[in-house]
Amino acid sequence: MAWKFDNNVPIYIQISNTIKLQIVTNQLKSGDKLPTIRDLAETAGVNPNTVQRALSDLETEGFVYSVRTTGRFVTDNHELIRKTRLQLAQEELENFVNNMLDLGFTQDELVQQLDAYLKGDFHE
Structure with a gap:
């Protein structure tokens, strides 16, 4: 089944980001062999040249x-993986905080909402 792509971002970047996320979340582990370019292209439903560019960027x-x-193969550079994971987390937090502030929450209310959610005590 072909992957779903966002028309606003080049496909090779989306493929690269998907593989990077799989590495950071440990779906792909250090030393794991990646599928061949042809196999990845077939799975994603894209041209092999697009996959080649994504993998070249990752390399x-x-x-x-x-x-x-x-x-x-997936790198064994655990520091790179750790830093990337933290960077992605920072981006997610920034988006979350900005969205909550846009909804009209104060920083204190945001913290209260998050705390309640994490405790499973989240209701209207």
Whole structure:
């Protein structure tokens, strides 16, 4: 089944971000072998050149590495993975806080709402 893509962001970036998220969330673990370009392209429903560009970007960023004639593998650079995870969390928090402030919550109310939600005591 083909992946769903956002028309406002280049597909190769979306593929790269998806794989990066799989690495950061440990769905893909250090040392795991990635599917071939052709297999990934077929799964995503895109041109192999698009997948190649995404993987090249991931390799440049250090998230994957190539072993000649064997394929691409997930990095064992745990510090890179940790930093990326924290960066993604920061972006999510920023979006959450901005959305809550846009809804008219004060910072104190936001904290109260979040606390209640985390305790499972969230109601109207």
